[in-house]
Amino acid sequence: MSGNSYYYGDNVNMHGTHNSTGMVKQQTGGAEQLPPAVVAAIGELHRMIEELRTRLDGPDAELIEESMPALDAGAAVPTQERRRALMTVAGVAGTLGAVGQPVAEAVRAVIEMLAG
Structure with missing residues (x-):
């Protein structure tokens, strides 16, 4: 490589072309369609x-509320965002001791399913 040209991402050079209309890119935002087993597990997690939620108030309730959109199995949510929401729910559930343990275990199961 000569000079100081460093390219990160797309680099397009066009020479001697006519009627060029641009570059077509078909990318998604990192979200993936979930397998039916994961959708079912997330549905059960929602129920739990x-x-x-009836035992939560204040900041813990807010954390759970903020995490719920990323736990919508039908939404196009990037995997990392979904994982972050799951970890938040597990953390809040963990602070409740035995009462939150089933939720924390359900979160762990969903994370394992997402990891493949």
Whole structure:
């Protein structure tokens, strides 16, 4: 490589072309369609979180509320964002001791399923 040209991402050079209209890119935002087993596990997790919410207030309730959109199995959510939301829910559930343990275990199961 000569000079100081460093390219990160797309680099397009066009020479001697006519009627060029641009570059077509078909990329997604990192979200993936979830397998049916994961969708079912997330559905069960939602049910468990709803039961747990009755015991939460203040900042813990806010954390759970903020995490819920990323736990929508039908939404196009990047994997890392979904994992972050799951870890948040597990953390809050863990602070509740035995009451939160089933939720923490369900989160762990979903994370394992997502990891493949």
